[in-house]
Amino acid sequence: MIQISELRKNFNGNRALDAFSLEVAEGELFGLVGPNGAGKTTLIKTLATLIKPSSGSVRIAGMDVQENRDAVKQITGYLPDQPGVYQDMRLREFLQFFADAFHVDRERQSPVIESALRRAGLADRSDAFVEELSFGLKQRLVLAKTLLHNPKVLLLDEPATGLDPIARLDLRRELQQLNAEGVTILISSHILSDLEDICTRVALISNGKNAADADGNQIIQLRRAAAPTQIYEVEVLGSIENALQATTSVFTATVLKAENSRLLVQLAGSKAEAAALLQSLIAAGVQVASFAPRSTTLEERYQKAFGGTKP
Amino acid sequence: MNPMIRKELNLRMRERRGWILPSLYLVVLGAVVTLAYYLSALENRRVQGAEVGVAIFITAAYTQMAILLLLAPIFSAGSLTIEKEQRTFASLLTSLLTPFQIWFGKFAASLLFVLLLIVIGIPVLSISFAFGGIGPWEVFIAIITTVIALGAFNAIGLYWSSVFRRSVHATAVTYATVIALTVVTFIIFIIEISVWREGRSWADFPWSMKLPLYLNPVFFLTMSFAPPRHLFPEWVRCLGVFVFLGLLATGLTLWNLRRSGEVA
Numbered sequence: 001m002i003q004i005s006e007l008r009k010n011f012n013g014n015r016a017l018d019a020f021s022l023e024v025a026e027g028e029l030f031g032l033v034g035p036n037g038a039g040k041t042t043l044i045k046t047l048a049t050l051i052k053p054s055s056g057s058v059r060i061a062g063m064d065v066q067e068n069r070d071a072v073k074q075i076t077g078y079l080p081d082q083p084g085v086y087q088d089m090r091l092r093e094f095l096q097f098f099a100d101a102f103h104v105d106r107e108r109q110s111p112v113i114e115s116a117l118r119r120a121g122l123a124d125r126s127d128a129f130v131e132e133l134s135f136g137l138k139q140r141l142v143l144a145k146t147l148l149h150n151p152k153v154l155l156l157d158e159p160a161t162g163l164d165p166i167a168r169l170d171l172r173r174e175l176q177q178l179n180a181e182g183v184t185i186l187i188s189s190h191i192l193s194d195l196e197d198i199c200t201r202v203a204l205i206s207n208g209k210n211a212a213d214a215d216g217n218q219i220i221q222l223r224r225a226a227a228p229t230q231i232y233e234v235e236v237l238g239s240i241e242n243a244l245q246a247t248t249s250v251f252t253a254t255v256l257k258a259e260n261s262r263l264l265v266q267l268a269g270s271k272a273e274a275a276a277l278l279q280s281l282i283a284a285g286v287q288v289a290s291f292a293p294r295s296t297t298l299e300e301r302y303q304k305a306f307g308g309t310k311p
Numbered sequence: 312m313n314p315m316i317r318k319e320l321n322l323r324m325r326e327r328r329g330w331i332l333p334s335l336y337l338v339v340l341g342a343v344v345t346l347a348y349y350l351s352a353l354e355n356r357r358v359q360g361a362e363v364g365v366a367i368f369i370t371a372a373y374t375q376m377a378i379l380l381l382l383a384p385i386f387s388a389g390s391l392t393i394e395k396e397q398r399t400f401a402s403l404l405t406s407l408l409t410p411f412q413i414w415f416g417k418f419a420a421s422l423l424f425v426l427l428l429i430v431i432g433i434p435v436l437s438i439s440f441a442f443g444g445i446g447p448w449e450v451f452i453a454i455i456t457t458v459i460a461l462g463a464f465n466a467i468g469l470y471w472s473s474v475f476r477r478s479v480h481a482t483a484v485t486y487a488t489v490i491a492l493t494v495v496t497f498i499i500f501i502i503e504i505s506v507w508r509e510g511r512s513w514a515d516f517p518w519s520m521k522l523p524l525y526l527n528p529v530f531f532l533t534m535s536f537a538p539p540r541h542l543f544p545e546w547v548r549c550l551g552v553f554v555f556l557g558l559l560a561t562g563l564t565l566w567n568l569r570r571s572g573e574v575a
Contacts, residue, residue, distance in 0.1 A: 048405050050572030070407060078405045084398030086318070088325050093318075100314035101406035145402070 315416020387468025
């Protein structure tokens with residue numbers, strides 16, 4: 001659905017994007033992570049037709065975003081990092097203005113606006129002025145406005161910034177719902193745990209380039225997708241020699257690390273393999289103090305990729 | 312109807328200045344006309360007559376132009392910068408509104424507010440009918456001239472609004488442009504005629520020497536007081552210059568809007 005190839009953008013001699021490439025499949029909820037100034041906003045603005053690339057190709061649904069700006073705008077919804085509102089407008093007027101601006105048919109406008117207000121949980125405040133809303137509710141209103149024309153692709157630039165935990169959870173649920181309805185979503189965020197919980201894959205960006213984590217992955221496959229392997233951390237009492245011996249009896253097990261009383265064992269993804277390993281350890285007389293799956297969190301990968309700095 | 316125009320008018324009329332400015336405008340215009348009446352009556356030793364009517368009309372027309380030149384930057388220079396300041400500019404640019412629709416919505420809303428002021432000022436200008444010496448034609452051509460000059464200044468204000476990110480900067484530069492075209496052009500002309508040695512009448516001045524005045528809205532208004540058959544060439548030249556300025560500013564604004572995604 002989104003294809004970015006060798007994208008470069010220069011601002012007054014400074015390179016904001018440097019040969020960045022990315023592919024997002026239709027129906028994906030894809031994350032974009034990188035430190036401040038990495039080029040996330042420039043990338044999303046380029047996809048939203050706001051910024052003209054210096055070179056490279058950017059396509060949405062097979063269309064070049066600069067050559068087919070109107071067609072791309074018709075299927076794209078863009079939520080900027082600091083979404084703005086018209087404070088002196090009533091909520092309904094605000095949505096009506098953008099329904100007009102997105103050429104929503106006059107006959108369809110009323111139901112579309114009612115539905116947007118209901119979805120945003122603002123139906124009972126439709127005649128209130130926008131300035132009366134809290135930051136979180138304004139964010140909901142702007143997201144509702146972004147969805148008025150039923151976009152197939154959503155481009156969200158740090159949408160959770162400034163939201164309280166409840167509003168953040170609401171946003172997360174809303175994005176998951178939209179994704180379940182078939183909307184392709186590209187979301188950039190500093191809140192790594194938010195991306196980890198909802199995204200299928202995450203791309204790393206640093207200095208405008210594709211970055212890789214410590215394992216060399218430019219795209220990180222997150223837990224929701226079927227992981228090919230699972231790492232287990234085993235802590236034993238006494239010597240680990242018996243434990244190492246017992247581990248070799250499990251066909252799919254590979255010992256990654258063994259030091260003091262702890263073992264890191266990589267197993268094929270199924271829980272049956274984990275049960276077999278535990279059974280084998282106990283059968284060999286190993287006193288198992290703890291046995292738990294260990295996943296590398298996105299945050300850990302991020303810290304490894306960007307030198308331990310956490311955004 | 313262009314959704315931008317509806318939105319702009321809606322928001323403008325909700326602002327406190329939506330009714331304060333027209334009220335102040337009428338108070339000032341009324342006060343100046345009253346003063347002009349007393350001064351003219353005193354000078355002519357008559358309380359009515361063509362001299363009084365002409366004096367009232369000319370004073371009201373110049374005052375109206377001066378007030379509107381002071382107010383025009385307030386309406387136009389902040390039009391696009393306010394969208395940048397309240398971070399709604401990106402939403403406009405990523406909607407299906409074309410740059411022309413965005414520009415036209417802003418331009419029409421600014422000009423319509425100026426027109427509102429002009430329309431509510433017509434009864435004040437028309438007081439001169441009661442004294443004689445002034446007919447509907449004079450009022451009509453003075454209003455048309457004011458609208459064209461203000462339209463050009465609106466377009467210039469919108470251009471500066473498309474250049475800057477902050478309303479305060481765009482408004483300051485628009486005021487500087489108003490001063491340059493009303494005061495500086497006049498001073499340049501005065502300097503030119505002070506060093507000119509080949510005749511003192513208007514007909515003796517070469518076209519290039521008159522050029523600064525063609526850019527001057529007060530001169531443009533003055534030329535509109537000429538009888539209809541004498542509107543050519545000076546009023547027509549001024550008209551051409553102001554239409555050109557307006558179109559140039561419009562073209563540059565549209566060009567800026569097409570490439571302004573980076574500052575949105």
